[in-house]
Amino acid sequence: MRENELAVFTDAVKHYFLQTTKEPAQIHAAYLAESENLLHSQYTGLITLSGTFRGCVHFSAPHIMLLQLLLIMGEPDRSESQLLDVVGEIANTIAGNVRRHFGSALEISVPVTIKGATDSIRAAVRTRPFVISLHWRNQDAMVVVDIEPVQ
Amino acid sequence: MGQKLLIVDDSSVSRSRIARAALHAGLEGLTICGMAANGAEALQISAREQPQLVTMDLTMPEMDGVTCIDAMIQQLPSVRILVISALSDKITAITALKKGATGFLYKPFTDEQLAHALAEISAQT
Numbered sequence: 001m002r003e004n005e006l007a008v009f010t011d012a013v014k015h016y017f018l019q020t021t022k023e024p025a026q027i028h029a030a031y032l033a034e035s036e037n038l039l040h041s042q043y044t045g046l047i048t049l050s051g052t053f054r055g056c057v058h059f060s061a062p063h064i065m066l067l068q069l070l071l072i073m074g075e076p077d078r079s080e081s082q083l084l085d086v087v088g089e090i091a092n093t094i095a096g097n098v099r100r101h102f103g104s105a106l107e108i109s110v111p112v113t114i115k116g117a118t119d120s121i122r123a124a125v126r127t128r129p130f131v132i133s134l135h136w137r138n139q140d141a142m143v144v145v146d147i148e149p150v151q
Numbered sequence: 152m153g154q155k156l157l158i159v160d161d162s163s164v165s166r167s168r169i170a171r172a173a174l175h176a177g178l179e180g181l182t183i184c185g186m187a188a189n190g191a192e193a194l195q196i197s198a199r200e201q202p203q204l205v206t207m208d209l210t211m212p213e214m215d216g217v218t219c220i221d222a223m224i225q226q227l228p229s230v231r232i233l234v235i236s237a238l239s240d241k242i243t244a245i246t247a248l249k250k251g252a253t254g255f256l257y258k259p260f261t262d263e264q265l266a267h268a269l270a271e272i273s274a275q276t
Contacts, residue, residue: 019259073168082164089162092210093258096237104242110161110212 001130001147005101006030009057009145010132012097016090017136021072025136033131033144040117041141043083045091046124051107053147056124059091060117061141068137084113094143153180154273155200159193159219160186160208160235165258169206169235169265176266178273190214194222201227204273207252209236209243217250224251231272235260 010027017025044060066083069090075082088111095108114121129146156173160166166186173181184200187193191214197205205223209216220232234247237258244255253275256268 016259019261070164073164074171075164075167077167085162085164089164092162093237096210096258097239099238099240099243102240104238104240108210108238110210 001145005147006130006132006145008098008101009094009130009143012094013132013134013143015097016093017134021069021136023136025134028133028135028140030130030132032128035125035129038121038125038129038131038144040121042115042117043087044114044117044121045084045088046112046114046121047091047095048109048112048124049095049106049147050109052105052150053102053107054150055126055129055146055148056144057091057095057108057147058121058125058144059087059094059141060121060144061087061090062139065136065139065141068139080115084115088113153182154178154203155182155184156204156206156269157184157193157197157200157202158186158206159188159190159211159216160206161188161211162208163188165208165235172262172265173206173269175262176269178269181269181273188212190216190219190222193219194226197223197230198226202230204269205230205232206235206269207232207247209234209238209247217247220247220250220252231275233268233272235265 041060047057049055092111132143185196189211207216231253234252234255253272
């Protein structure tokens with residue numbers, strides 16, 4: 001993935017927080033990681049990429065960040081299922097927004113959501129994904145991007 | 152006479168957010184006649200409730216939004232459909248509009264943007 005393509009993802013993350021909460025998220029770092037060292041947070045939304053690309057996009061965030069997002073959205077139901085729903089919706093929104101750059105040939109799945117950092121999340125990522133780490137309201141979250149064109 | 156709105160989105164958080172924003176958008180007589188989590192469920196509700204307005208997500212399980220728009224336009228030719236989707240490439244928007252959608256709003260959206268988009272499609276006849 002080229003640097004400008006990684007920027008498409010960081011822009012999508014920043015846009016999500018600013019548009020939804022009117023409070024910007026700070027991007028700490030965007031770097032090439034080792035999948036075996038990935039530390040997912042309490043809740044993760046996974047999108048599988050297909051079409052002329054393959055890979056996945058994860059958004060992983062702590063419980064308190066998702067609770068605060070639901071509060072800002074005015075959501076009265078802040079149950080476990082809604083926390084999972086919102087983490088999936090964020091992953092879906094980020095992956096959908098990058099089609100502005102990659103085009104409609106980048107097909108995205110409906111989100112799969114997971115509570116807890118399980119091995120199955122790491123198994124879905126190939127060896128060297130990009131990680132975007134972000135900070136919002138004193139909480140850290142991350143976006144994992146594993147994308148490559150199908151040859 | 153007031154208009155009936157059907158909300159179609161596979162995210163329950165998005166459905167309830169759209170519902171709250173729509174009810175606060177100042178559209179006189181607007182009522183929410185149903186919510187659906189996929190296209191197939193939406194077609195059942197629209198056949199029963201005959202909504203004038205629909206908000207439609209695109210990426211959904213069982214039946215996606217574009218397929219649903221196609222079928223819903225056959226069912227209710229005068230229905231006005233506002234697509235609300237994160238899929239932000241031009242081809243997707245053009246495809247949805249060609250199938251019969253009235254407008255397109257990208258996620259993530261603000262409540263003000265949703266109110267404006269709903270006011271626009273509800274004013275169209």
